[in-house]
Amino acid sequence: xxxxxxxxxxxxxxxxxxxxxxxxxxxxxxxxxxxxxxxxxxxxxxxxxxxxxxxxxxxxxxxxxxxxxxxxxxxxxxxxxxxxxxxxxxxxxxxxxxxxxxxxxxxxxxxxxxxxxxxxxxxxxxxxxxxxxxxxxxxxxx
Amino acid sequence: xxxxxxxxxxxxxxxxxxxxxxxxxxxxxxxxxxxxxxxxxxxxxxxxxxxxxxxxxxxxxxxxxxxxxxxxxxxxxxxxxxxxxxxxxxxxxxxxxxxxxxxxxxxxxxxxxxxxxxxxxxxxxxxxxxxxxxxxxxxxxx
DNA sequence: TATTGTTATACTCTATAACTATA
DNA sequence: TATAGTTATAGAGTATAACAATA
Numbered sequence: 001x002x003x004x005x006x007x008x009x010x011x012x013x014x015x016x017x018x019x020x021x022x023x024x025x026x027x028x029x030x031x032x033x034x035x036x037x038x039x040x041x042x043x044x045x046x047x048x049x050x051x052x053x054x055x056x057x058x059x060x061x062x063x064x065x066x067x068x069x070x071x072x073x074x075x076x077x078x079x080x081x082x083x084x085x086x087x088x089x090x091x092x093x094x095x096x097x098x099x100x101x102x103x104x105x106x107x108x109x110x111x112x113x114x115x116x117x118x119x120x121x122x123x124x125x126x127x128x129x130x131x132x133x134x135x136x137x138x139x140x141x142x
Numbered sequence: 143x144x145x146x147x148x149x150x151x152x153x154x155x156x157x158x159x160x161x162x163x164x165x166x167x168x169x170x171x172x173x174x175x176x177x178x179x180x181x182x183x184x185x186x187x188x189x190x191x192x193x194x195x196x197x198x199x200x201x202x203x204x205x206x207x208x209x210x211x212x213x214x215x216x217x218x219x220x221x222x223x224x225x226x227x228x229x230x231x232x233x234x235x236x237x238x239x240x241x242x243x244x245x246x247x248x249x250x251x252x253x254x255x256x257x258x259x260x261x262x263x264x265x266x267x268x269x270x271x272x273x274x275x276x277x278x279x280x281x282x283x284x
Numbered sequence: 285t286a287t288t289g290t291t292a293t294a295c296t297c298t299a300t301a302a303c304t305a306t307a
Numbered sequence: 308t309a310t311a312g313t314t315a316t317a318g319a320g321t322a323t324a325a326c327a328a329t330a
Contacts, residue, residue: 010268011253013275018163089288089329126152129274133155231306231311
């Protein structure tokens with residue numbers, strides 16, 4: 001039996017958790033033709049109004065990729081573009097009411113989908129887990 | 143301020159954690175031209191020798207998607223195919239030594255990449271977090 | 285000159301559909 | 308008949324490169 005460090009152990013729990021969480025979101029998104037990336041964008045737009053380049057950098061994508069992604073989301077009425085007030089080169093992106101409604105619906109569905117996992121922990125442990133994760137992330141918005 | 147349930151709070155920590163973990167893995171994989179899906183496949187093949195259809199079902203992908211994915215991985219010498227011993231229709235997939243070496247290298251790099259996050263917790267909290275996650279997953283292999 | 289965003293092009297990942305071979 | 312796997316084809320997501328407009 002190979003000796004594992006504490007950090008290694010944590011990684012071996014974190015990675016499967018991430019894959020399972022993403023798989024659940026991917027499945028729910030697929031029913032509405034939403035990619036994980038677009039769901040992440042919608043999550044960001046819940047409380048921000050970034051410009052294209054900010055969004056691209058935050059997601060680790062190229063500007064050209066953002067253009068295509070936002071094009072498709074805009075055509076579907078989920079997000080909209082508007083010129084930035086101070087920099088005439090820049091374009092702000094924000095959510096439409098339809099997009100906001102969709103995001104809340106997704107949120108609910110993801111919660112339902114992951115309930116079989118999360119509910120293996122009692123309420124106190126759920127709070128403890130949420131607290132540890134938040135401390136680990138030092139909570140930058142995703 | 144909207145009232146949130148314990149489960150909702152947990153979800154709002156879990157989803158960003160998953161996105162950040164996936165982003166780190168995606169970035170590391172990209173340097174070696176490995177998609178998240180292929181990394182997940184390699185992770186599975188560390189200790190299993192599934193047939194094509196099993197792999198597809200486990201990942202939530204179509205058989206045709208698996209064919210392409212395994213084709214490319216096989217051409218790169220990371221995995222190999224062999225006929226199943228008992229069912230002549232079936233094909234088993236397994237890792238090559240090169241694939242196994244790559245997986246260990248990736249594992250190390252992901253650990254390094256996430257260290258800035260995980261090390262915000264002390265060793266005791268890291269153990270506690272790993273334990274909670276493992277209990278939540280009831281540890282099915284991913 | 286550098287930055288913001290878009291367009292054109294190419295490749296990977298994915299699904300659907302049609303097919304062959306075996307159970 | 309049903310299942311295992313492959314091939315052909317098409318669409319979404321991504322990157323690179325070239326471009327226009329503004330800083």
